[in-house]
Amino acid sequence: MKIIRYTANDGDAPRFGILQDDTVFEAEGELFDGFTVGAEVGPVDGVTLLAPIEPGKVMAIGLNYVDHVTELDKTRELPTSPVVFMKPQSAIIGPDAAIELVNPENPTHYEAELVVVIGKTATNVAEADAFDYILGYTAGNDVSDRTVQHGGGQWIRGKGFDTYLPLGPVIETDLDISDIRVQSRLNGEARQSESTKSLIFSIPFLISFLTNGMTLNPGDVIMTGTPHGVGPMKEGDVIEVEVEGVGILRNPVKNRASA
Numbered sequence: 145m146k147i148i149r150y151t152a153n154d155g156d157a158p159r160f161g162i163l164q165d166d167t168v169f170e171a172e173g174e175l176f177d178g179f180t181v182g183a184e185v186g187p188v189d190g191v192t193l194l195a196p197i198e199p200g201k202v203m204a205i206g207l208n209y210v211d212h213v214t215e216l217d218k219t220r221e222l223p224t225s226p227v228v229f230m231k232p233q234s235a236i237i238g239p240d241a242a243i244e245l246v247n248p249e250n251p252t253h254y255e256a257e258l259v260v261v262i263g264k265t266a267t268n269v270a271e272a273d274a275f276d277y278i279l280g281y282t283a284g285n286d287v288s289d290r291t292v293q294h295g296g297g298q299w300i301r302g303k304g305f306d307t308y309l310p311l312g313p314v315i316e317t318d319l320d321i322s323d324i325r326v327q328s329r330l331n332g333e334a335r336q337s338e339s340t341k342s343l344i345f346s347i348p349f350l351i352s353f354l355t356n357g358m359t360l361n362p363g364d365v366i367m368t369g370t371p372h373g374v375g376p377m378k379e380g381d382v383i384e385v386e387v388e389g390v391g392i393l394r395n396p397v398k399n400r401a402s403a
Contacts, residue, residue: 146314146391147171147179147280149238150191158194161185163314176263176279176362195238195311196282197261201364202231202309203354204286206299208344208369215372216290226345226353229299231286231367235309239393244307244400245379247289254377255286255370256328256336256385260347261315266360274348277360280317283387284367285310285328285395288374310385310395311365321347324388326371331381338371 146163160171162181168191170182185191206227207213207220214220237243245252263279286303287310293302321340328336345353350366360366377383381397 145179145280145317147175147196147317148188148314149194149196151194152185152191161191163188193239193313195236196313196315197311197363197365198236199233199261199363199365200361202233202236202367203360203364204229204231204303204367205345205350205369209338209342209371210344211338211342211372212370212374213344215374222344226350228354229303231300231309232304234306235287235304237307237310237395239310239312240395241310242307242396242398243285243287243310243377243383244398245377246305246400247291248379248399248401250289250291251376252287252289253374254328254330254335254383254385255288255374256326256387257284257286257367257370258321258324258326258340258387258390259284259311260351260366260368262360262362262364262366264362266351266355268357269352269355271348271352274351277351278347279362280315281319281321281387281390282311282315282365283313283385283390283393284365285383285385285393286367286370287377310393312393313391316390319389321389325386326388327386328373329384329386330375330377332384335375336371336373338373340368342371343368
């Protein structure tokens with residue numbers, strides 16, 4: 145099932161829907177108890193897609209693909225445990241919304257990622273049980289101002305500016321993520337492409353690791369890391385993140401001052 149969050153008209157409150165091919169249907173029921181397909185709304189190009197979830201927490205994993213570990217620092221060693229940081233909810237935007245560069249003079253990179261959406265309260269989850277706690281998957285772009293990120297001891301500010309977390313276009317609830325491709329394209333040209341087989345720390349391991357003493361709530365998300373091939377964006381660019389089985393997350397790029 146492909147779950148979307150959308151508005152049908154300007155001023156409408158956001159609502160959840162179910163996308164079948166290119167048609168939107170009303171979602172009946174509760175998100176974490178299981179939606180069923182309701183009345184037809186209309187074609188997907190007749191609604192405005194929003195980020196498919198508003199998470200309470202965004203947990204992000206850095207350096208989780210082998211080739212990405214050394215692409216920006218050749219001396220960096222592979223992590224022996226997950227590199228964890230957080231991004232604020234205020235950074236989230238949806239499909240087709242503009243990424244607004246706060247510091248256009250700084251190298252600000254796209255990072256295509258598979259994103260896990262938690263489906264039920266998770267505390268001290270065993271790795272073998274981890275998939276029971278997943279609602280589904282979406283695509284994300286961990287936009288990163290490298291100058292700010294590397295200018296301090298923590299990454300959150302350089303990765304946490306408003307609009308620096310596009311999510312979408314859907315939450316796919318039925319997906320085998322053992323070998324799917326995570327890609328990015330800048331102005332239509334391929335930049336990243338890697339299989340989830342290359343993750344250093346698997347998704348079940350990450351869920352177990354994060355919930356060891358920390359509760360993840362329904363709707364929280366885990367960004368699972370980006371493949372090699374990251375690079376800078378500038379005003380006028382269009383960045384696409386594609387996760388196989390999920391779809392394409394497309395966002396234009398502007399400078400904050402001229403947005």
